[in-house]
Amino acid sequence: MQLGVIGLGRMGRIVVDRVLDAGHDVVAFDLSEEAVAAAADAGAEPADSVADLADRLGDDKRIWLMVPAGDAVDATLDDLDPHLDEDDVVVDGGNSHFEKSVRRAEACSAAYLDCGTSGGPAGAELGFSLMIGGPQWAYDEMTPVFDAVATGPDGHDRMGESGSGHYVKMVHNGVEYVLMQAYGEGFELLAEGRYDLDLESVSRTWNNGAVIRSWLLELCEEAFREEGTDLGDVDDHIAGGSTGTWTVQEALEQEVPVPLIYQSLAERFGSRADDRFSRRLANRLRYGFGRHEVARKDE
């Protein structure tokens, strides 16, 4: 099969390499000329625009988008659409909002598959977990590519109709936030608690047979090994949060209680301010109701 890949960053480059390794052909485009040149060095055919990529693919185009979610997806689809027809297939492998994917599928001249991708850069060797939504025929058509990009045939499946792939990935990310928060709280208690513990040793021991072993726990072990048991100079600021926000918004709309996911998201937001208004007000209110001394900033 011949696959066009648009977006050759951390994730798109892995798609290129794994598809080439499986014996398929790849035509590659990115706004970054360096990224295109690097993909060409790896064996892909370089394209210098979206239109050029489409021309090089010929009939029955199979195209994988791995650009940042949002405007970049729409801009790419705007450029691509005049070159597409109903026999073509476009996969969006990024973290797009599922409702946008539904709208894009309706507007796209080709069959459109929304594909939640999990595994991060470690997927270069292991392969990804792929959660796919959209027409069955298009999923079947792309199966050789999904087999190559995923861990194998069990590493991908069609979740259902359009939007369902990105919906499942959105919830996956909400779960990811909670697991990170749970490990974080446990290790914080161990770090601040009664015993002088080596947290790399704790996580390594837990990773070997414990009920709570997992890949995220392996990444905790790696973090303590590389940063030290006190995490060295790693800041207490957590970036990101869009997919967790969408999960909470959807849970509110569906009236499904997800307190742990919300709490984990709130912890992220809280990490971005050292000077919380709510804490300052609570400090002052204790004076109001109890005449407790107000701690002042210059004290």
Ligand SMILES: NC(=O)C1=CN([C@@H]2O[C@H](COP(=O)(O)OP(=O)(O)OC[C@H]3O[C@@H](n4cnc5c(N)ncnc54)[C@H](O)[C@@H]3O)[C@@H](O)[C@H]2O)C=CC1
């Ligand atoms: N990094 C990760 O661990 C994961 C990322 N994702 C998702 O995969 C998508 C890609 O992520 P990364 O590869 O990490 O991002 P990245 O920032 O490493 O790469 C994005 C690439 O897209 C290119 N690009 C941007 N706009 C473009 C356009 N209009 N046309 C062509 N190329 C364009 C950039 O030049 C860059 O090379 C995002 O939606 C992200 O949320 C999903 C799962 C895991």
Ligand SMILES: O=C(CO)[C@H](O)[C@H](O)COP(=O)(O)O
């Ligand atoms: O999807 C992912 C992992 O599964 C990506 O790493 C994503 O970039 C995480 O973003 P955020 O922390 O903002 O939710």
